[in-house]
Amino acid sequence: MAENKISKKELLQSIDQVSFAIDDLLLFLDTHPCEKRALDYYGELSLRRNELLEKYAGLYGPLTIDTGNDSCLNSWQWMEQPFPWEQEGGCR
Structure with a gap:
């Protein structure tokens, strides 16, 4: 059974x-x-929001510090991804 994919x-x-x-x-x-x-x-x-934030973090990187995975970091990866508004269709 194919997993239901949701776009970013x-x-x-x-x-x-x-x-x-x-x-x-x-x-x-x-x-x-x-x-x-x-x-x-x-x-x-609140539970639903946390589930969505964790799903987003797993697919695209954390949106909030609460969903950042700090267990195996070699660098501060928070700033290595583009901000949501820098994505396609964003403000730029």
């Missing part, structure tokens, strides 16, 4: 969408800190 652009878009939803939900939780459904949904979204 699609993966970044998914990360952006989940991140936006989390930010919006955090604003709600600022005023409704005991709302169980919102807290549960935050947990789901």
Whole structure:
């Protein structure tokens, strides 16, 4: 069975969408800190975002320091990859 491939652009878009939803939900939780459904949904979204960030890091390199693999580094690889906006279709 072939693995479902997702493009770099699609993966970044998914990360952006989940991140936006989390930010919006955090604003709600600022005023409704005991709302169980919102807290549960935050947990789901947070898990999904972490999965997407790890998938992106495995395919294209880390977007955040949290997904950088520091176990076997011979150099600071964080800066060796182009920034997302330097990619095709970016701001340049």
